[in-house]
Amino acid sequence: xxxxxxxxxxxxxxxxxxxxxxxxxxxxxxxxxxxxxxxxxxxxxxxxxxxxxxxxxxxxxxxxxxxxxxxxxxxxxxxxxxxxxxxxxxxxxxxxxxxxxxxxxxxxxxxxxxxxxxxxxxxxxxxxxxxxxxxxxxxxxxxxxxxxxxxxxxxxxxxxxxxxxxxxxxxxxxxxxxxxxxxxxxxxxxxxxxxxxxxxxxxxxxxxxxxxxxxxxxxxxxxxxxxxxxxxxxxxxxxxxxxxxxxxxxxxxxxxxxxxxxxxxxxxxxxxxxxxxxxxxxxxxxxxxxxxxxxxxxxxxxxxxxxxxxxxxxxxxxxxxxxxxxxxxxxxxxxxxxxxxxxxxxxxxxxxxxxxxxxxxxxxxxxxxxxxxxxxxxxxxxxxxxxxxxxxxxxxxxxxxxxxxxxxxxxxxxxxxxxxxxxxxxxxxxxxxxxxxxxxxxxxxxxxxxxxxxxxxxxxxxxxxxxxxxxxxxxxxxxxxxxxxxxxxxxxxxxxxxxxxxxxxxxxxxxxxxxxxxxxxxxxxxxxxxxxxxxxxxxxxxxxxxxxxxxxxxxxxxxxxxxxxxxxxxxxxxxxxxxxxxxxxxxxxxxxxxxx
Amino acid sequence: xxxxxxxxxxxxxxxxxxxxxxxxxxxxxxxxxxxxxxxxxxxxxxxxxxxxxxxxxxxxxxxxxxxxxxxxxxxxxxxxxxxxxxxxxxxxxxxxxxxxxxxxxxxxxxxxxxxxxxxxxxxxxxxxxxxxxxxxxxxxxxxxxxxxxxxxxxxxxxxxxxxxxxxxxxxxxxxxxxxxxxxx
Numbered sequence: 001x002x003x004x005x006x007x008x009x010x011x012x013x014x015x016x017x018x019x020x021x022x023x024x025x026x027x028x029x030x031x032x033x034x035x036x037x038x039x040x041x042x043x044x045x046x047x048x049x050x051x052x053x054x055x056x057x058x059x060x061x062x063x064x065x066x067x068x069x070x071x072x073x074x075x076x077x078x079x080x081x082x083x084x085x086x087x088x089x090x091x092x093x094x095x096x097x098x099x100x101x102x103x104x105x106x107x108x109x110x111x112x113x114x115x116x117x118x119x120x121x122x123x124x125x126x127x128x129x130x131x132x133x134x135x136x137x138x139x140x141x142x143x144x145x146x147x148x149x150x151x152x153x154x155x156x157x158x159x160x161x162x163x164x165x166x167x168x169x170x171x172x173x174x175x176x177x178x179x180x181x182x183x184x185x186x187x188x189x190x191x192x193x194x195x196x197x198x199x200x201x202x203x204x205x206x207x208x209x210x211x212x213x214x215x216x217x218x219x220x221x222x223x224x225x226x227x228x229x230x231x232x233x234x235x236x237x238x239x240x241x242x243x244x245x246x247x248x249x250x251x252x253x254x255x256x257x258x259x260x261x262x263x264x265x266x267x268x269x270x271x272x273x274x275x276x277x278x279x280x281x282x283x284x285x286x287x288x289x290x291x292x293x294x295x296x297x298x299x300x301x302x303x304x305x306x307x308x309x310x311x312x313x314x315x316x317x318x319x320x321x322x323x324x325x326x327x328x329x330x331x332x333x334x335x336x337x338x339x340x341x342x343x344x345x346x347x348x349x350x351x352x353x354x355x356x357x358x359x360x361x362x363x364x365x366x367x368x369x370x371x372x373x374x375x376x377x378x379x380x381x382x383x384x385x386x387x388x389x390x391x392x393x394x395x396x397x398x399x400x401x402x403x404x405x406x407x408x409x410x411x412x413x414x415x416x417x418x419x420x421x422x423x424x425x426x427x428x429x430x431x432x433x434x435x436x437x438x439x440x441x442x443x444x445x446x447x448x449x450x451x452x453x454x455x456x457x458x459x460x461x462x463x464x465x466x467x468x469x470x471x472x473x474x475x476x477x478x479x480x481x482x483x484x485x486x487x488x489x490x491x492x493x494x495x496x497x498x499x500x501x502x503x504x505x506x507x508x509x510x511x512x513x514x515x516x517x518x519x520x521x522x523x524x525x526x527x528x529x530x531x532x533x534x535x536x537x538x539x540x541x542x543x544x545x546x547x548x549x550x551x552x553x554x555x556x557x558x559x560x561x562x563x564x565x566x567x568x569x570x571x572x573x574x575x576x577x578x579x580x581x582x583x584x585x586x587x588x589x590x591x592x593x594x595x596x
Numbered sequence: 597x598x599x600x601x602x603x604x605x606x607x608x609x610x611x612x613x614x615x616x617x618x619x620x621x622x623x624x625x626x627x628x629x630x631x632x633x634x635x636x637x638x639x640x641x642x643x644x645x646x647x648x649x650x651x652x653x654x655x656x657x658x659x660x661x662x663x664x665x666x667x668x669x670x671x672x673x674x675x676x677x678x679x680x681x682x683x684x685x686x687x688x689x690x691x692x693x694x695x696x697x698x699x700x701x702x703x704x705x706x707x708x709x710x711x712x713x714x715x716x717x718x719x720x721x722x723x724x725x726x727x728x729x730x731x732x733x734x735x736x737x738x739x740x741x742x743x744x745x746x747x748x749x750x751x752x753x754x755x756x757x758x759x760x761x762x763x764x765x766x767x768x769x770x771x772x773x774x775x776x777x778x779x780x
Contacts, residue, residue, distance in 0.1 A: 132691075134691045141725045141726070148724050148725065149724045149725025149726070216674075217674045243691050243692040244687070245691060247724035247726035251721070251722055263722075266744075269649035332655065332659035332660065333659065336656070349653075349745075350745060591648070592648050
């Protein structure tokens with residue numbers, strides 16, 4: 001806190017009237033600033049105060065309050081790990097903010113997202129267009145005066161009743177157009193195969209616009225990349241996302257806190273446990289809940305198993321995209337064992353929804369520890385097997401070494417986190433710098449690259465090493481888990497966790513708590529909190545905003561894939577189209593995580 | 597006298613008769629249509645096309661443990677021109693819907709669709725502005741597989757169900773509006 005005070009006094013010295021309000025809640029500081037001084041302050045924070053990374057830009061809609069919108073900028077200083085949130089308040093009739101992309105290039109996608117979902121315009125943004133929704137969409141869905149869409153439950157029975165609210169899906173689809181800014185010039189790119197791509201004439205040389213995705217086997221889902229190529233070389237690669245936009249954030253506003261848990265499972269569907277964990281941590285922070293030790297250890301164990309399972313697929317699919325299909329087949333073989341553990345714990349292979357506020361849904365089953373031990377014993381040998389297949393494979397090395405090079409500074413400027421950042425030589429892992437769930441008690445190393453520039457191969461090495469470190473954590477965690485046998489697995493705070501069944505028979509008080517929890521839900525205070533975990537892809541953070549009601553006022557997810565994907569135009573420039581599949585695999589994006 | 601026809605299910609039994617084993621192939625009478633239907637189920641080529649979480653389970657199905665090649669289906673084709681089965685594996689957003697429809701249109705006849713998972717079947721837990729409430733709003737679906745995501749066994753069950761449907765020559769699936777009888 002002293003650190004933040006020092007920073008704020010520095011700011012006050014330089015800009016005496018810039019800070020209009022300082023809001024502190026649960027250890028997070030939010031500074032309200034006027035719109036006019038946003039750009040100057042951002043420059044000051046960036047260059048003078050060492051806030052080199054912009055983690056997130058989002059907005060809150062406080063209808064009917066005036067000023068109605070809060071635009072939130074979340075800044076991170078990596079040197080001394082300080083986090084600060086800037087807030088610009090906007091009235092409902094004047095929703096313009098200056099864009100901070102000149103200072104933080106990583107704000108590009110975030111500002112477009114806020115424009116898309118809230119209708120807040122960022123002036124001087126290089127490409128202020130919708131990013132997640134189709135261009136033809138009317139309205140901005142995350143505004144409070146926009147309905148959820150469709151009927152909550154389908155009660156309408158006739159076509160005429162439904163049709164006004166539904167997309168024109170029956171009519172043959174129109175060829176979709178993307179207005180893309182390529183080479184600084186706005187261009188229309190046709191999607192259909194029937195129309196040939198328009199050659200884009202330039203003064204330097206003749207380049208061609210081609211379309212990759214959204215149906216392409218190596219884009220890891222439904223990513224679309226509009227490519228401008230000069231022969232085989234990529235001049236520009238512009239990701240077009242939103243093909244899996246699910247409206248999870250809007251849906252969460254219509255559920256109670258508890259019922260929103262399963263919604264978030266389906267974002268990063270290769271590492272579902274982290275979505276649950278980050279959301280639970282955020283709500284626990286909001287409600288101030290202590291988590292018993294056994295639950296914390298169980299969370300660590302399950303997350304580390306999930307991290308290994310996720311990295312296995314990352315490495316496997318990376319190898320498959322480059323041509324080594326065997327690794328993918330092997331990786332899935334190992335992943336099945338991890339899924340067996342998840343199934344044993346929660347009953348579901350992928351979408352567990354096993355974490356609850358204040359602990360776990362159930363105690364860990366019998367035979368959990370031996371199952372994890374078996375998994376742990378198996379993995380090192382299997383990793384060796386992959387390395388035998390890849391590490392000396394000349395094709396693999398040729399197609400990964402020196403491909404998609406980027407520096408530490410570039411990664412930080414774009415808000416890259418996770419293995420991609422560590423491959424660029426930054427030893428940054430939330431489990432070390434801001435431990436949660438008791439990670440400070442475990443001994444493990446954060447692998448990072450010592451090369452000047454990151455590339456595809458470096459990311460692969462980092463992931464392999466991280467799996468080994470996860471095994472180290474697992475070993476320690478399982479020993480601790482054995483000691484906590486029989487201890488409570490969920491908090492005894494009755495405002496958050498339901499009382500055990502046997503108590504309901506005897507205690508009226510418990511019965512009331514139980515009833516209130518299931519009918520009304522939690523009763524959090526007003527305010528917003530942010531909690532983040534280190535997911536296999538980077539910093540996964542949940543901003544949970546409460547207006548005191550039983551449903552979240554807004555849940556915003558800062559997903560790592562979204563920021564990591566932004567680097568694609570930068571890192572793929574100058575490489576061949578065939579390299580692009582490897583580059584996309586390196587970023588290890590999950591489209592559910594990108595589009596939400 | 598009417599020619600005796602053998603049902604599709606009996607074809608295998610007939611070819612496995614002692615005559616065959618002694619090196620003298622037996623003669624089987626069947627309707628050409630039935631043989632075609634039977635042959636179609638033997639090597640379906642699904643479209644390599646995943647949308648969301650279910651796509652991971654779809655991949656798990658053709659990986660070693662579940663091994664979809666037992667049903668002659670491990671050849672996933674990336675081009676819709678070479679595929680005759682589409683798994684709609686995951687939620688279909690409104691932005692993706694025209695693309696899904698276009699892929700379906702590009703597949704040559706005969707073609708089938710399996711809606712894998714709750715989202716593809718009815719929108720699942722996402723009843724909001726972004727998600728199509730069932731892929732059968734835009735393309736006809738033959739088999740719906742429930743689950744979020746469905747287990748690999750459930751998907752295989754759906755595939756076998758589709759095989760059964762094809763062998764029996766049951767009518768193909770229809771889009772939702774047609775099912776309701778309100779249009780078309």
